[in-house]
Amino acid sequence: KIYEKITKTGKHLVSTGKEIESEYGIPIVNKRISVTPIALLGGDACKDPEDFVTLAMTLDEAAKNVGVHFIGGYSALVSKGMTKAEKNFLYSIPKALSVTDRVCSSVNLGSTKTGINMDGVRLMGDILLETAKASKEKDSIGCAKLVVFCNAPDDNPFMAGAFHGISEADQVIHVGVSGPGVVKNALEKVRGENFEILCETIKKTAFKVTRVGQLVAKEASKRLGIPFGIIDLSLAPTPAVGDSVAEILCEMGLEYAGAPGTTAALAILNDQVKKGGVMASSYVGGLSGAFIPVSEDQGMIQAVEAGALTLEKLEAMTCVCSVGLDMIAIPGDTKASTISGIIADEMAIGMVNQKTTAVRIIPVIGKGVGDKVEFGGLLGFAPIMPVNTFSCADFVNRGGRIPAPIHSFKN
Structure with a gap:
C-alpha cells in the first residue's frame, strides 16, 4: 500500500518539475517526497527492526520508480518517550540507511512543550555510531542521511529532515x-x-x-x-x-x-x-x-x-x-x-x-x-x-x- 500510494501520487512530480523549469527558466535542483513518519505508519505491523528495514527498502524502490532524488519520512517523533515499536524503529536505522540509496531519516528528540527525551538522546549516540559503521565502506555516508531534531516542523521540505507531518492534508x-x-x-x-x-x-x-x-x-x-x-x-x-x-x-x-x-x-x-x-x-x-x-x-x-x-x-x-x-x-x-x-x-x-x-x-x-x-x-x-x-x-x-x-x- 505504501509503494502504491507513493508511486500513484508522485508519478508526475518529476516531469512537472522539469516542465516548469524549462518554461520559466527557474532551476529546480531537487525533487523530493516525504511521507508520514514510518514509526507511526509501521507501528502495528512491524514487530522487529527487520520489519522496518523492509519498509525502508519499499520507500527506496518507490523513490527510484518516480525518479525523485530523496524520500524523507523514515522518522520517529519521540520527544517525550518511546513505544516498543518506536525503539524497534530506532534500532532499524543503521541497516535501513546502509541498504537504501535515497531514504532519509529523522528523529525528533525534544520540544519546548515536552522537554528532552534523554533516553532517546543516549540511544541515538549509539545509533549514529552504528549507522557510521554500517556504511563505513562509503565514508560513513549513512549518517549524512540522518538528522535528530528538537522542535521539528511538520512542513519542512529540506532533507534529511523532511517528513509529512500528522497535521498536514493527505497530499500537499x-x-x-x-x-x-x-x-x-x-x-x-x-x-x-x-x-x-x-x-x-x-x-x-x-x-x-x-x-x-x-x-x-x-x-x-x-x-x-x-x-x-x-x-x-x-x-x-x-x-x-x-x-x-x-x-x-x-x-x-x-x-x-x-x-x-x-x-x-x-x-x-x-x-x-x-x-x-x-x-x-x-x-x-x-x-x-x-x-x-x-x-x-x-x-x-x-x-x-x-x-x-x-x-x-x-x-x-x-x-x-x-x-x-x-x-x-x-x-x-x-x-x-x-x-x-x-x-x-x-x-x-x-x-x-x-x-x-x-x-x-x-x-x-x-x-x-x-x-x-x-x-x-x-x-x-x-x-x-x-x-x-x-x-x-x-x-x-x-x-x-x-x-x-x-x-x-x-x-
Missing part, C-alpha cells in the same frame, strides 16, 4: 527556495554601507527569491491537482562556487566565518531573510532562514581549514540560525556518549529558545582530525573536525527526561 506541495549566491551578489553592491542598508538589501533580495518560489509552488499545485502548502525560504548552500552562506558572512565584513562577530552577522542574515520571505508569501513555513552545513559550503570548509571555525563556534551560531550542527565530519573513534552530549546541548538550545535545532554529524570510521572525507554531489566534502574528548557519560546515562522550561506553560 511544499517548495524549498534557496539562493545564497543571489544574496551575496546583492551585498557586493552595498559593500561598506551601514547596517540599515545592509538589512534592507537582504530583505528585498529574500522577497524576490521567495516570489519566484511562490510562482513555482502555485504552478506545480495547479498542474498536479495537489494543494499548495508552504514556501520555505532557506539559504541552503551547495558545494558549487558562489553558492555559500559563509561567503555572505564574509561579504558582510568578516575575514572568515567563525571570526568574532560571526554570530551577530548570522543573526542579521537569518532575521532579514525571514522578514523578506514573510512579505512575499501568505504561507511561509518549514525552517526558513540560513543553513550552516560544513561539507556543503565551500566557505565553511575554508574557515575550518584556516582554524577560524570550531565545533563550539558552530554551536553558538545555531542559537540564531534556522537549524543546527549540520554535515559535520568528526573522528570515527568518537565515543557514543560524546555524540549524545553534543545532541543534548543542541536539543537544549532549541528547547529553551523555542526554535528548531538539529544535529547531523558524521563520525567517519577509520579517519581522524587532519583527514578529509568526500561525500560527493550536493553533500560535498569536509575536513574531520576535532571534538572535545572530556567525558559526559555520567550525565547522559542518567536516563529519563529533561523537563520543559518554565516559559513553555502558555495555557
Whole structure:
C-alpha cells in the first residue's frame, strides 16, 4: 500500500518539475517526497527492526520508480518517550540507511512543550555510531542521511529532515527556495554601507527569491491537482562556487566565518531573510532562514581549514540560525556518549529558545582530525573536525527526561 500510494501520487512530480523549469527558466535542483513518519505508519505491523528495514527498502524502490532524488519520512517523533515499536524503529536505522540509496531519516528528540527525551538522546549516540559503521565502506555516508531534531516542523521540505507531518492534508506541495549566491551578489553592491542598508538589501533580495518560489509552488499545485502548502525560504548552500552562506558572512565584513562577530552577522542574515520571505508569501513555513552545513559550503570548509571555525563556534551560531550542527565530519573513534552530549546541548538550545535545532554529524570510521572525507554531489566534502574528548557519560546515562522550561506553560 505504501509503494502504491507513493508511486500513484508522485508519478508526475518529476516531469512537472522539469516542465516548469524549462518554461520559466527557474532551476529546480531537487525533487523530493516525504511521507508520514514510518514509526507511526509501521507501528502495528512491524514487530522487529527487520520489519522496518523492509519498509525502508519499499520507500527506496518507490523513490527510484518516480525518479525523485530523496524520500524523507523514515522518522520517529519521540520527544517525550518511546513505544516498543518506536525503539524497534530506532534500532532499524543503521541497516535501513546502509541498504537504501535515497531514504532519509529523522528523529525528533525534544520540544519546548515536552522537554528532552534523554533516553532517546543516549540511544541515538549509539545509533549514529552504528549507522557510521554500517556504511563505513562509503565514508560513513549513512549518517549524512540522518538528522535528530528538537522542535521539528511538520512542513519542512529540506532533507534529511523532511517528513509529512500528522497535521498536514493527505497530499500537499511544499517548495524549498534557496539562493545564497543571489544574496551575496546583492551585498557586493552595498559593500561598506551601514547596517540599515545592509538589512534592507537582504530583505528585498529574500522577497524576490521567495516570489519566484511562490510562482513555482502555485504552478506545480495547479498542474498536479495537489494543494499548495508552504514556501520555505532557506539559504541552503551547495558545494558549487558562489553558492555559500559563509561567503555572505564574509561579504558582510568578516575575514572568515567563525571570526568574532560571526554570530551577530548570522543573526542579521537569518532575521532579514525571514522578514523578506514573510512579505512575499501568505504561507511561509518549514525552517526558513540560513543553513550552516560544513561539507556543503565551500566557505565553511575554508574557515575550518584556516582554524577560524570550531565545533563550539558552530554551536553558538545555531542559537540564531534556522537549524543546527549540520554535515559535520568528526573522528570515527568518537565515543557514543560524546555524540549524545553534543545532541543534548543542541536539543537544549532549541528547547529553551523555542526554535528548531538539529544535529547531523558524521563520525567517519577509520579517519581522524587532519583527514578529509568526500561525500560527493550536493553533500560535498569536509575536513574531520576535532571534538572535545572530556567525558559526559555520567550525565547522559542518567536516563529519563529533561523537563520543559518554565516559559513553555502558555495555557
